[in-house]
Amino acid sequence: MGLELPLFYVFAAVAVVTSALVIGQRSPVYSVMLLIASFAALAGLYVLLDAPFVAVIQIIIYAGAILVLFLFVVMLLNAPKEAALRERVAAGPRRAGAVLGVVLAGELAWALWHAALSREPAGSGQGMSAQPVDSVRAIGQVLYTDYAFAFEVTSLLILVAMVGAVVLAKRHV
Amino acid sequence: MSSSSIVAIVPILCVMAAGIAAMLAEAFREPGERIPISGLGLVGLAGAGISTVLLWGRHATGFGVVAADTFGLFVVMILVVIGAMTMLLSPRMVERDQLPGGEYYALTLFALAGMMLMAMATDLLVIFLALEVMSLAVYVLTAIRRGTEASVEGAFKYFILGGFSSAFFLYGLAFVYGIAHTTKLDGVGSALAGEAASHPTLALVAVGLLLVGFGFKVSAVPFHMWTPDAYEGAPAIVAGFMSTGVKAAAFAAFVRVMVTAFEPLRAAWLPVIWVMAAITMILGTVVGVAQTNLKRMLAYSSIAHAGYILIGLAASNDVGRGAILFYLLVYGVTNLGAFAVIGLLATPGRANDDLASMAGLSNRHPALAAVFAVLLLSLGGIPPTAGFVGKWYIFNAAVRSGDYGLAIIGVLTSVVSIFFYLRVIVMMYMAEPGDAPSSPEPSRAAVLTLAATLIVTFYLGILPAPMLELAARSVGSLF
Structure with a gap:
């Protein structure tokens, strides 16, 4: 029990940092590798949530199969570095993306704030605990x-x- | 699991078996040998049709997730008709465009199996799986002319947006399961009736997400963007198959889900359906007027028709639901026929599907021009064709439920839509012939199919009563 909290912070930090790096990378191959790391950290979080099956599936299917496929596609297509992308994407879509990002961040902040106020986990209704299939x-x-x-x-x-x-x-x- | 379990899905099994037979026939085919694979499909569809008739009124259920009720069976029957028409019209086009025959028929039959399952499924999870079976097959059919740029573009847009909409559907399904602890429609209905007050937000989110998924499949505005590109890119006969079969199956599942599972939330979703119906009719018609490519024009026309069918759902009385079934049948037959005519006009390497190439068609192909004219008039809703009766009953349902607004929008958009249907007819009969080459004579099967289409169009337009009564009685099984 005592290990759970530090482990959560480790996995969470890895997941957040690698996810941020995925979109920060110029080379698609690095992006895919970082995404695998992010998924592995997510699988760790699932284990902490008492969902070992989901964790195993996460590793085998997402990290193992799908992302390896991604990697093959990226390598086969010989995708160039994204250097030119910044110029190619027009200002309009970029601004729209920024607005959507701010909206999403606001939503998340609002949801977390309310969850903290109500002082009970979001899934505490009979919704989640009806029949644990683990x-x-x-x-x-x-x-x-x-x-x-x-x-x-x-x-x-x-x-x-x-x-x-x-x-x-x-x-x- | 009693024997009635298997009995309920026999129509689906027949079509699936035909699909597998089509694949095997292609695999064992000697190079250069010609096998009438479409005949295999027809045999399977005949089996499905006969078993549907035998199942009628027996209320068989299968595995707790499939219901062979009259509502589902009526739609299965529509799908059998659409499938048979597709099988009869395809061989010449498969040959001309050098499509991979075995795979083409197999995918068409698998798509039909998915559609039938969608029409009969009473479990959201099975509806989703059936929807995916249908969609995957149709994505590939759209792209089956791989060498053509328009085909690949249309299929890619369809695939990406379709995957996106499936994700919405699945997300909604997850919320439904979270609220009701079941994916069975009746269970969801009773759970929502009992608990709607305790999870109102979650339930609304779930309905909204499922609406997006269904709205995409029936190409209702604002989820219609893919339709013109996909129809233009697909071979004409595939576009006809998509615009009728996919719509019939999706509307069947849509109506069933809304009136069984989400009936307790009617007050919440009714305004949404109302607005969707209104803007779908208006946008489909107004943008359709501006089209010069026949397939794009028919695509916008099919969007407008989705709006008319949504009126039936918004009317939410038995008249409306019966009218939906009748409309799906009429629309299926006429729209597939219209696309088939476009397909028959194509010459190798040339689609001849723009408005200009219709000029003087009545001189080159008087019979085809006449058939096309009648089918377009039926789509426009001119008596004495079936399209008129279909629209009449849809608008009638809206008026009976006191919804004059939708009825008025429907009538007005119908009047406007007649403009673009008539424009094609004027081109065919009054314009000077252009340089469009003469198309090859249609095969005997195609001639017979179009003749049957014509007879059905007039028969349902002049003597609609028996079929209307059947449709009205079929919807009774939903409750």
Whole structure:
């Protein structure tokens, strides 16, 4: 229990710093690597939240599969450094982005302020604690009973995605 | 899981099996050998149609998440018709544009399976998965002419914005689950009725996010941006398939979700639907007037039609819902027919889909010009075509629920829209022929399909009563 708070600060700091660095980098390859670090720190936070399954999924799927794919794409495309980007993006969109960023920051500040005032965690209603599904066994049980049909439909979805990818990517049509 | 579980999804299984058969047929095809793959699709669709008729009125449910109620089955029947038309009209175009045949038919059939599941699903999670099956297949179909710049552009815009809207939908779904602890529509409905007061903000956020997701799929303003580009880029027959099938399935799920799960929040979402319907009709019509490309014009026309169908949802009485089903059928048949005519006019390497190339079409292809004219008049809502009856009942529903505003906007935009439909007809019949080349003769299957379309358009326009009654009775199963 005593370790939890320091660990939270470590993971949180890593997540925030690496995320900030992701958009600060000029080279897309570095950005992707930093994003992996950020996701790993997020996975640590999930562990602290008693959600080991989500943490493992975060590592295997996001950090492991998706971002490695990103890395391949970036390398294959041989993306140039973003030096020219600053000039290419017009002032209008940049200003709009700045406004949206300020709005989002304001929203977050407002939400945190209210959460602090009400002195109870946002999820303390019966919403979050109804049926904690935390272990892989429990998730598997629900997935193959209650959600068996949805699970099967997912297989059709993956088949469609596969056929689609082949149609779009194969060399000789 | 009794046997009725499987029975309820037999129509979907038939279409899926046909899709898999199409893939296998392509895989085992000798190079140069020609296999009538569209025939496989027709067999599957025939199976789906027959099983739909047999399921009618039996209220079969499957796995607790699929309901073969009359509402869902009516939409499945519309989808069978749309699918059969697509299968009959496609072979010549697949050959001409040298599309990958097996994959084209397989993706079309998988998209149909997703659409049917969407129409029958009673669980938000399954609706989402079905929506994704449909969407992924349609994204690829939009891009299937990979070499064409417009095709890739349209598909890319559609894909990016579609992924974005799916994220909205999923986010809304997560909120719904957070409030109701279930994704089943009836469970959500009773949870919201009981707890709507305790989580009003969360529930509103959830409805809003789901509205964005559905609004995108039915191309309602302000989520319509992708429509003209995607329709222009896609092969004409795919655009016809998208504009009718996707819309029918999305509206079916939309109506079902709104009137079963979110009925307790009606007072909150009704004004939103009202405004969406109004601006969708107005923008679709006004911008449609300015188009010179036929596919873009029909895209804006389809946006306007989404607005008319939204009136039926806003009217929120049984007349309105029955009118939605009837309208989806009429719109599906006529709009797909109109896109098919555009597809038939194309010559290799040339789309011939701008207004100028319509000049003097009545001299070159009198029959095609006549069919096109009738279908456009039906889209515009001129009696005695089916489009008139469809609009009449939609506006009637609005008036009956005391909503004169939407009815007036609907009538006014219909009048304006007739301008751009008539402009095409004037071009075909009165303008001097331009330099557009003569198109190849349509295949016999295409001729038969268009003839059937014509008969349906007139039949539902002159004797609509039986079909209207069927549609009105079908919506009773929603409650």
